[in-house]
Amino acid sequence: MSVNRRRFIGASALAGSVAFAPPTVVAATPPPEVTRILARYIVNGHFADIPGPVRKEAARTLLNWVGCALGGSRTDAVGIAISALSPFFGAAQATVLGRKERVDVFNAALLNGIASHILDYDDTHLRTVIHPAGPVVSAILALSEYQPVSGSDFLNAIVLGIETECRIGNAVYPAHYDIGWHITGTAGVFGAAAAAGKILGLSEQRMTWALSIAATQPVGLREMFGSMTKSFHPGRAAQNGLTAAFLASKSFTSSEQGIEAKSGWANVTSTARNYAEITDKLGQTYEVSVNTYKPFACGIVIHPTIDGCIQLRNQYKLTADQIRSIELRVHPLVLELTGKKTPQSGLEGKFSVYHAAAVAIVEGAAGEQQFTDRAVRNPIIMALRDRVSTTIDASIAEDQVRIKVTLTDGRTLDKYIEHAVGSVKNPMSDADLERKFAGLADGVIPADQAKRVMELCWSIASLPEAGALAKAAGA
């Protein structure tokens, strides 16, 4: 088997260039039948063909996602969604992770999708800033309790779903994202449809329709960042993908070129596209291999800053009153996504590189506790936040930062972060992921239950029924 090792071997060995690919270009002659080629690949993809390291990365992705969904399960966003929509719930088919409610498959997918994203702590495909697990795992974990599926088939569907959404994302990023689409929802719907359709055993024709029914339901504007509606996107994408797969399973007809047609998804939602990103080397490379996991509970573009500030704090035993100013040289996306100068809530704090730098210095951490209303209203952190300034520098990559701290005694301290912790070049270890999971599950389910759920994630490929994982993760 010819395999592009750069993509399928462990994330730690990957070149930074994967994360910072050049802009896509308009293909002069689009390859024919992009949607059908992708459908054929999904229909014919077998677990046996997936290399061991790819399976392992998919299991890491699953474990990280379940932890995030547990951690977000008691937030207001999930509680409100249940309160608003429960009059319309169907039969008690599927688990809402970390909660007592059992709801129909579609609403479980929505609620788990919201929960997994509300903390901004989930996985990231750095090249496209897609959060791959949200749409895909939300859809099929709920489905697994209705349509029995082996753990290996389930893991295969995760790999294929993530391959689908990230390849489509690769084809249109950054143009599509720059327009204002929240790509996790807009590309994620394809991943959810692919994974759900795989578990339903769709034929090539029906999978083609499923992808096209997905294409007509993109969800997510970047304008929603900073509100609960951002977390709605992966949940709704999961629902939309399930809807596409189930409709197609009964031959609800659709386009056969939903992605590449003149009025198809790629042309309508992007100003540039490269279909070779979708069709080339299918089955030889795996996008899940370059998935990453956040060590900090906020937007990934702030992670280099947090990493650097925590290192400076620990190295020099810094306290806020010693600091006259903090100057950050950052990638342009940092201010575009996280430029809030005066966040008013914990949620807004996740979109403020100023708050993140200050809280990292003051508290030496950037977990959920550092993005609460308490933290953003702490007078010491607020005062330090106001002494943080930023400069955009196009020579700084997305996982880098240059920090200059000027102390009240006149000294200056410099820190250059080349690859932030959690990046492709500096990934979290399995033990890091387990600690993160335990922290997220703490206070939601008992520690021994959390341990059991982690074990089910690691052993997913050998489970007779993947639904056992979902059932084990309820409250």
Place this chain on the structure above:
Amino acid sequence: MSVNRRRFIGASALAGSVAFAPPTVVAATPPPEVTRILARYIVNGHFADIPGPVRKEAARTLLNWVGCALGGSRTDAVGIAISALSPFFGAAQATVLGRKERVDVFNAALLNGIASHILDYDDTHLRTVIHPAGPVVSAILALSEYQPVSGSDFLNAIVLGIETECRIGNAVYPAHYDIGWHITGTAGVFGAAAAAGKILGLSEQRMTWALSIAATQPVGLREMFGSMTKSFHPGRAAQNGLTAAFLASKSFTSSEQGIEAKSGWANVTSTARNYAEITDKLGQTYEVSVNTYKPFACGIVIHPTIDGCIQLRNQYKLTADQIRSIELRVHPLVLELTGKKTPQSGLEGKFSVYHAAAVAIVEGAAGEQQFTDRAVRNPIIMALRDRVSTTIDASIAEDQVRIKVTLTDGRTLDKYIEHAVGSVKNPMSDADLERKFAGLADGVIPADQAKRVMELCWSIASLPEAGALAKAAGA
């Protein structure tokens, strides 16, 4: 009250310029708070303020929509959607028109939305080619069986919902449509959210959120035209609008500028926009007043051709074997939307101006029977279809056509249609609408029941509970 009579008086008195407005332009300085201004208007809109002729047109819109939903209720698209999604239905809260099933509010909205659009026979706001009732009435007729609402409040919500979606459509048409969006779904979601939010009694803040949650869920690519997925769009838009309204009703937070923000709906989904179309003269003009109803069961751009061909047939007693060729000079959109030369199914026939011209000559009609598999496979119609040719002519308006028929004996017959029947300048009468309704309901519900349902539509404003209409229209 200062009222723009051109818009609110009966459709028959309206100038053609309303239907064929110049392209929108980019507003140099967008007015602030477009989303909030619209929300405030919806929240404060009272039935008492709506002029009588506007109420009447809203009732005509309702009657036409109910007829279309009944007519489409037994199609494969609806049957398949029920079969695919019924395992996930919630409580039996709402009626699927023309059928025995009672399902939850959200799925009733989806199914009735599909049914009302699958025949391509529903209402059209000509300026934007939005089918206004689909998203709006699908959403709130289902809702009316769960949340009791008086007939006058229900009619008020229809007017406000249509105002919302059509004003937003006016702001971005034609740029948004030209990109490839099926505007009925992409703008319709706002109408559904507005109407449902009105019935739920949302505050201005929550209505603002509801519109933004709608903004993040546009549905519909024009690539889906010719497949069942086209009819999915208004149904899904209705569901998305309901979801937005219910989430907002419990304070699921969202943007407050979902329409006009830099990464908001109008910038992301269109290359041009004119916000004055949304905010100017709110409460003084009514878009429902320029709604139109189709006399023929296919895309509206073919109607002038059908009107002309039927007139020629009747005038000269034409038969297919007398005709050597039919030459059509048509608006450019005709070939873009309905240019299929060799339709293979009844559904595809609706997207073929060639089939439409031929069947109109051969059968003297263009109802559902003329867009069946039987009709498109009729050898006489197929042979005549192949003798139809088209020329695009930018001087021909959307409701016009120039037809030249050359007979085998060498004679030529000319017909110029200035305003097709069913257009703003040549509207269907109430009696026409009742005949259309009766034809659509025929074979679905008994004639006396159809009559009763029509009476409820005409008297909607005086009903104690609008839900009575839905209940009366089941099978």
